Amino acid sequence: MTGLVALLDEGRKVPSHRPVPRALVHEDTWVRAIVLLAAGELTLLSIWGDAGQVHMALLEPEDHRIAVLTLPCPAGGYPSIGQAHPPAIRLERAIRDLFGFEPMGLPDTRAWLDHRDGTNYPFLPVEGEGLHQIPVGPVHAGIIEPGHFRFTCDGETVVRLEQRLGYVHKGVDELFGGLPLEQAARLACRVSGDSAVALSIGFARAVEAALGINVPPRAVWLRALMAEMERIANHLGDFGAICNDASFTIILAHCAVLRERMLRAANTAFGHRLMMDRIVPGGVAVDLDPQNMAAIMGLVGDVREKFAALTKLYDDTASLQDRTVTTGILKPDLARQFGAGGYVGRASGRSFDARKHLGYAPYDVLSFEVPVLTEGDVNARVWIRAHEIGQSLGLIEQILHGLPTGDLMAQVPAASGEALTLTEAFRGDVLVWLRINGGHVDRCHIRDASWFQWPLLEAVIEGNIVADFPLCNKSFNCSYSGHDL
Amino acid sequence: MLKFLREGLRRPLTEPRPPVDPEFAALAASLNETAQRRLGHSLAIRQVDAGSCNGCELEIHALNNAFYDIERFGIHFVASPRHADVLLVTGPVTRNMQQALERTWRATPDPKWVVAVGDCGADGGVFAASSAVVGGVSAVVPVDLVIRGCPPSPTRLLAGLLSLFKD
Numbered sequence: 001m002t003g004l005v006a007l008l009d010e011g012r013k014v015p016s017h018r019p020v021p022r023a024l025v026h027e028d029t030w031v032r033a034i035v036l037l038a039a040g041e042l043t044l045l046s047i048w049g050d051a052g053q054v055h056m057a058l059l060e061p062e063d064h065r066i067a068v069l070t071l072p073c074p075a076g077g078y079p080s081i082g083q084a085h086p087p088a089i090r091l092e093r094a095i096r097d098l099f100g101f102e103p104m105g106l107p108d109t110r111a112w113l114d115h116r117d118g119t120n121y122p123f124l125p126v127e128g129e130g131l132h133q134i135p136v137g138p139v140h141a142g143i144i145e146p147g148h149f150r151f152t153c154d155g156e157t158v159v160r161l162e163q164r165l166g167y168v169h170k171g172v173d174e175l176f177g178g179l180p181l182e183q184a185a186r187l188a189c190r191v192s193g194d195s196a197v198a199l200s201i202g203f204a205r206a207v208e209a210a211l212g213i214n215v216p217p218r219a220v221w222l223r224a225l226m227a228e229m230e231r232i233a234n235h236l237g238d239f240g241a242i243c244n245d246a247s248f249t250i251i252l253a254h255c256a257v258l259r260e261r262m263l264r265a266a267n268t269a270f271g272h273r274l275m276m277d278r279i280v281p282g283g284v285a286v287d288l289d290p291q292n293m294a295a296i297m298g299l300v301g302d303v304r305e306k307f308a309a310l311t312k313l314y315d316d317t318a319s320l321q322d323r324t325v326t327t328g329i330l331k332p333d334l335a336r337q338f339g340a341g342g343y344v345g346r347a348s349g350r351s352f353d354a355r356k357h358l359g360y361a362p363y364d365v366l367s368f369e370v371p372v373l374t375e376g377d378v379n380a381r382v383w384i385r386a387h388e389i390g391q392s393l394g395l396i397e398q399i400l401h402g403l404p405t406g407d408l409m410a411q412v413p414a415a416s417g418e419a420l421t422l423t424e425a426f427r428g429d430v431l432v433w434l435r436i437n438g439g440h441v442d443r444c445h446i447r448d449a450s451w452f453q454w455p456l457l458e459a460v461i462e463g464n465i466v467a468d469f470p471l472c473n474k475s476f477n478c479s480y481s482g483h484d485l
Numbered sequence: 486m487l488k489f490l491r492e493g494l495r496r497p498l499t500e501p502r503p504p505v506d507p508e509f510a511a512l513a514a515s516l517n518e519t520a521q522r523r524l525g526h527s528l529a530i531r532q533v534d535a536g537s538c539n540g541c542e543l544e545i546h547a548l549n550n551a552f553y554d555i556e557r558f559g560i561h562f563v564a565s566p567r568h569a570d571v572l573l574v575t576g577p578v579t580r581n582m583q584q585a586l587e588r589t590w591r592a593t594p595d596p597k598w599v600v601a602v603g604d605c606g607a608d609g610g611v612f613a614a615s616s617a618v619v620g621g622v623s624a625v626v627p628v629d630l631v632i633r634g635c636p637p638s639p640t641r642l643l644a645g646l647l648s649l650f651k652d
Contacts, residue, residue, distance in 0.1 A: 035550075043521050118584065138585045141565070143532045143562060144542065145542065146585065167536075167579065167583070167585070168534070169579055170577060171618065172615075175549055175611075175612065175615050185610075190610075190611055190635075191538065192538060192540070194539055237543075248580075250486075257551050257552070260551075263613070273544070309488065369586065481537065
């Protein structure tokens, strides 16, 4: 019997929760789960607050079984996970800010998403001879989201980075409460605009699982088509931007053209460049006509040919690789401990991909590989993206060839239920937990992959020079909005 | 490498300037003569994300690609508000970004203009009802031009920014 099943058996199962089990547990089971997390036998998927209780979602790394444990905390406190398992620390600080629950034993007592202390945030003390600090942000020099980075340096070398996030906290949890499903889907897709498709798929799948809806196959396949187009567009943008941060602008210029063509194809085919609001609970809002199928097929061939030349150029340019190889190394142990998803995990030996390992439709019948490297440097994260673009192009061809005919939408009843889904966005797995009451959202928790990637960026920059931070940062490309909620 | 350099000599991808949008034309007309004279035909833009979902940022980024090539109109993005004529602000403005936005606005030398981008920048959009959100950009700093959309397409952004110039 696996550890997760044993934990579930100790609790009381909640029958309305789908497709993975949830159990109400006592404190001793909760603490046993923390011990298993700290021992690396389970991976933390998320922890979130709810009315009078906290939930933690766990993944069994071997067989990819998922379960939710719920601990009632009527007195307002619960045993902290973060005290033994650091990946939980920021999530628990957020729970304290948003729900007022006290994670008992949590070593970090500072607020996280709540910025009422303004500019008096107590950064961790740093001591040493000849150290200086560089404060950056929240308003950055480029066209990017806001956050604060506090670098402590010895000469040019960064000895510590401390992040302060939460600047774009928009009260998403609060907004979800009571929303009708259609409006909630619009909100879910705007939790992080660059992952709009993946987020709306995650939300729709959660609604459908909770209410027992069978989505028409054509809609499921069209969703995957949009998801792969979103993945390619984002990876192209990142590939170019990372090279640009090493001042190699020609690759950015060409990648930006390919990205633009992908967005235009999306706009022509589905009516929105970022494909926002095209995926709705029950199915999809738009169909794909034969003319646009042909256009996308043509674009796939073009991107494959042109991107191959760009990866060759990357591979042939020693001065560029001089900046990316051995820069910002994420050790496989840390990637595993934090359950790092996407290219961050896969460049450091953690192969988990929700499409492959959970096999949600239509990926269960499509053929693709999940590239994995172990070097963990910027270069490895660049190559994972390059390989994934190739895989996604292949997926699009399979989808266009095998696209089933039929309806686009199933009826969505005004019913009640609970569900948890994991969906693979371009930067990693997105978790959506949802409780629906009479056709309205009662509580929705969305955990972007960035939650577990941001802290790792603090680790990888250590010992690198300040000038390499943009490369490290871009190679992670974490979402601020997806994290700050 | 040579192949890519040669590619630069072929017919450019750049598209013609977008037509004048009547909505923006009306807004531009409300900018006084002095403002338009001062802006001339060159704009330094400091982009500020005051709480966006990053969708607007993606489309603002796209303005720099070869299809739109915004720099050919004399519009360029700068790294500091001290160098800027225009603050291009996406929102909703969150409580946690309010102070940073105010300070950025104060750090921008006069004369300056504020362009609010996106439905969230206009009025808070889907986030307007949140207690963590102050509202649209105009709830915090004076706004001269609003470019709506969720997110606005690069063409729409370009049309809006060009309306700041006098033809």
